[in-house]
Amino acid sequence: MRPGSLVASVLCCFWLLSMNNVVCKKYLFEFKTANKKRYFGTGTDSIVYTTFNHDMSTEQSFDGHPSGVFENGRRDKFQLDIPFITEIVSLQVWLKGGGSSSDWDVDYIKVTDGVTTWRFNYGGKTMKTDQLYDLDAVRSDN
Numbered sequence: 001m002r003p004g005s006l007v008a009s010v011l012c013c014f015w016l017l018s019m020n021n022v023v024c025k026k027y028l029f030e031f032k033t034a035n036k037k038r039y040f041g042t043g044t045d046s047i048v049y050t051t052f053n054h055d056m057s058t059e060q061s062f063d064g065h066p067s068g069v070f071e072n073g074r075r076d077k078f079q080l081d082i083p084f085i086t087e088i089v090s091l092q093v094w095l096k097g098g099g100s101s102s103d104w105d106v107d108y109i110k111v112t113d114g115v116t117t118w119r120f121n122y123g124g125k126t127m128k129t130d131q132l133y134d135l136d137a138v139r140s141d142n
């Protein structure tokens, strides 16, 4: 968990609770970067943004710049409090920044609330900055 993400999610949930009585819940995100022989270029140093179901109140950001994060073959995990979602049907992903190390080859992104897991497959293909990737959920009970 990155300190910035924690502060952002605490502030987000405090604001939502005070404004709308929205209930937050812990979600564990797992990002699997493709494992390729071509080591250079599979990982990203971008900021990775996500939302569920095209709902901007669920927006999160994950910093790919710290050493080793979102690099070749890695599974990076982040636990976050975000507004409760009854059912996740899709995940939107976009990248910002990252300079010459911005492209990212992604196997899958997995999200679990401890009861249900939603998996978003991307098959090791390349994501590029400033494009929106809309991934359908494959749901399974834990």
Ligand SMILES: [Ca+2]
Pocket (backbone or CB within 6 Å): 043, 044, 045, 046, 064, 065, 066, 067, 068, 069, 070, 071
């Ligand atoms: Ca990185």
